[in-house]
Amino acid sequence: MEWREFAEQMARLARDLLAQDSLQATLDEIAASAVRLVEGCDAAGILAVRKGRAVTLAACGSAVQECDRLQGELGEGPCFDLARHKDGERVYRIADLSRPRPAWQRFAEAARPLGIGSMTGLLLYTDNDDFGALNLYARRPGAFGKDVETAGWLLASHAAVALADARTIDQLEHAMETRHAIGEAMGILMERHGLSADEAFSVLRRISQHHNIKLRDVAQRVRTEPANPA
Missing domain, CATH: 3.30.450.40 (GAF domain)
Structure with missing residues (x-):
């Protein structure tokens, strides 16, 4: 060539x-x-x-x-x-x-x-x-x-x-998807349990640290799993 x-x-x-x-x-x-x-x-x-x-x-x-x-x-x-x-x-x-x-x-x-x-x-x-x-x-x-x-x-x-x-670009898109997932999970916790935004985020972070799971994965579980029955 x-x-x-x-x-x-x-x-x-x-x-x-x-x-x-x-x-x-x-x-x-x-x-x-x-x-x-x-x-x-x-x-x-x-x-x-x-x-x-x-x-x-x-x-x-x-x-x-x-x-x-x-x-x-x-x-x-x-x-x-x-x-x-x-x-x-x-x-x-x-x-x-x-x-x-x-x-x-x-x-x-x-x-x-x-x-x-x-x-x-x-x-x-x-x-x-x-x-x-x-x-x-x-x-x-x-x-x-x-x-x-x-x-x-x-x-x-x-x-x-x-x-x-x-x-x-991949990192930026991943970061945006992560923020979106966490935001949705916080909203679900706030609605279910009457929490403030700071309290809802603290719950996600506590679960992440206690179980050694990424924060995004915790948020995904909250989004997909049904609420515990009363």
Whole structure:
């Protein structure tokens, strides 16, 4: 693919990512776009590490989730190490899974039966956030050369900006939904028990703290469960 054509595709990708209607849709589109736009890429996914555990945030291709599971189970692998910021690297690559780095030997042996010949991981980050690793998989060894790595890096940079924007919108929408749920629950308690707004909120907060349940979940229970009979 010529770089001019690729640049045009990157511009379209930026618009497509910003047009997604949720954080998960943005993650899914990034993985699908990697397969579509990066030459030689047969599958792609986004992996994050949460409390030492590998979490697949998005997958395009049948081997992605199993590959992520193996890395988390073994505690090694290019994408797993990248997502947890080991060594401060931003790109990891296994050009040929039959000849991996010694540190990834167990993972490579387990991953080869999945039909993976080579793979590249690229950190998804902005100045303020790290989102995990965008992982590219190919069936044949040596699929990801320097040009392809550069193309993947450009895609990852676009993706990180879109994720930052999507997460901000998702957090705002979640906060609005939470406030709405709590407001409705307070109104129900005020009507049922003749409480003031402050008293109703104190009831919700007390239940949340006593049972170690999020305030939003307490509010949801009040909204959905019938009043206790007199």
